[in-house]
Amino acid sequence: MSSAAPRTCGSPCDTGSPPVFFSTYTRRTMKSLIAEGSELTLQEVPDAAIEKPTDAVVRMVLASVCGSDHHLLEYNIPMAYPIGHEAIGEVVEIGSDISGLTVGDRVLLAGDVGCGRCQPCRSGSIKRCKNGEFGIYGSPGPLGGCQSELIRVPFADFNALKIPEGITDEQALTITDCLPTAYTAVARANIRPGGTAAVIGIGPIGLIAVEVAFALGAATVYAIDLLDDRLAKAKELGAIALKPEEALEKIKADTGGDLVDSVIEAVGAKATVDLGFQLTGANRTFSILGAVHGVDVTLPFESVLRGITVTCDQTTEIPLYWPELIPLVQAGRLHPEIVFTDRFKLDDVKAAYEKARSREPGTIKVLIEP
Numbered sequence: 001m002s003s004a005a006p007r008t009c010g011s012p013c014d015t016g017s018p019p020v021f022f023s024t025y026t027r028r029t030m031k032s033l034i035a036e037g038s039e040l041t042l043q044e045v046p047d048a049a050i051e052k053p054t055d056a057v058v059r060m061v062l063a064s065v066c067g068s069d070h071h072l073l074e075y076n077i078p079m080a081y082p083i084g085h086e087a088i089g090e091v092v093e094i095g096s097d098i099s100g101l102t103v104g105d106r107v108l109l110a111g112d113v114g115c116g117r118c119q120p121c122r123s124g125s126i127k128r129c130k131n132g133e134f135g136i137y138g139s140p141g142p143l144g145g146c147q148s149e150l151i152r153v154p155f156a157d158f159n160a161l162k163i164p165e166g167i168t169d170e171q172a173l174t175i176t177d178c179l180p181t182a183y184t185a186v187a188r189a190n191i192r193p194g195g196t197a198a199v200i201g202i203g204p205i206g207l208i209a210v211e212v213a214f215a216l217g218a219a220t221v222y223a224i225d226l227l228d229d230r231l232a233k234a235k236e237l238g239a240i241a242l243k244p245e246e247a248l249e250k251i252k253a254d255t256g257g258d259l260v261d262s263v264i265e266a267v268g269a270k271a272t273v274d275l276g277f278q279l280t281g282a283n284r285t286f287s288i289l290g291a292v293h294g295v296d297v298t299l300p301f302e303s304v305l306r307g308i309t310v311t312c313d314q315t316t317e318i319p320l321y322w323p324e325l326i327p328l329v330q331a332g333r334l335h336p337e338i339v340f341t342d343r344f345k346l347d348d349v350k351a352a353y354e355k356a357r358s359r360e361p362g363t364i365k366v367l368i369e370p
């Protein structure tokens with residue numbers, strides 16, 4: 001913990017209600033990655049600062065680039081906003097209502113946030129936050145971006161978690177989004193102990209989904225992707241690696257025509273959603289995770305006749321499954337950090353995006369450090 005003296009508070013003191021309780025740095029400007037349309041620029045902007053007594057400010061230690069960041073750029077949003085929603089860091093300033101954190105704590109941040117005080121938030125369902133505080137970092141809205149030197153964390157007692165013992169920085173970073181997102185999709189796919197699962201799309205989320213499917217009891221997991229290096233990674237986890245064009249025939253033969261108990265789609269394209277419907281067995285579950293906004297997908301009536309359950313959740317409530325996931329990582333049952341393949345400085349963040357977008361052999365997910 002820093003030994004720096006508390007910063008004297010500014011004009012809010014005049015109201016008798018200083019929002020800042022303790023700080024270890026002098027306000028200046030910070031680097032923040034700003035998106036506008038499909039363009040990215042690293043800009044000097046005013047430091048993230050406490051705005052409410054329930055806020056904390058965190059200095060980013062490690063961040064990562066997510067597929068969702070690329071989707072936002074593809075949506076070509078005609079306004080400037082700070083990007084990035086996956087980060088861990090060190091608390092440098094806390095508001096006067098913060099009780100569970102102190103300056104110097106190393107924390108992981110939930111990629112999406114709620115108030116943590118209403119009944120839905122307390123049960124983990126932050127999307128239904130009764131106080132209207134649901135939000136996602138790094139998107140147009142009141143929150144900052146996580147690919148920045150400093151991050152304002154609202155309701156920080158709830159939305160920042162001290163990194164638990166036995167969890168590495170890289171593992172903690174996956175707990176900010178991609179591990180809970182993969183876990184949610186797999187959990188919703190109703191994995192049957194001893195049963196079969198298939199994951200379509202072995203990007204970062206799909207790769208973690210393969211490991212989670214095994215952890216939840218699937219005996220056989222098929223990993224389906226076009227890229228050999230990604231299939232090789234899934235094979236290392238024990239999956240049966242298949243190219244999309246061979247998947248249906250191979251799985252039909254393996255299962256005697258029963259097909260797959262639990263199918264997880266992690267791409268968000270028409271072809272992969274169509275394949276998912278084809279692979280799902282009668283009265284079994286198809287979980288769609290890929291971003292399918294604007295994608296022309298239709299529900300085949302044949303799937304309805306076969307009693308397939310379809311589930312789709314495009315925005316995971318990150319803290320919901322922390323109590324289940326953290327012990328699994330601590331116990332060595334999940335190794336989500338295997339997704340990280342490349343590391344860049346924040347100054348080179350545009351190169352990090354290029355690398356992630358390139359899908360070069362060997363590149364799965366990209367880390368950013370200050």
Ligand SMILES: [Zn+2]
Binds near residue numbers: 068177178
């Ligand atoms: Zn993400």
Ligand SMILES: [Zn+2]
Binds near residue numbers: 116120130133
């Ligand atoms: Zn709430």
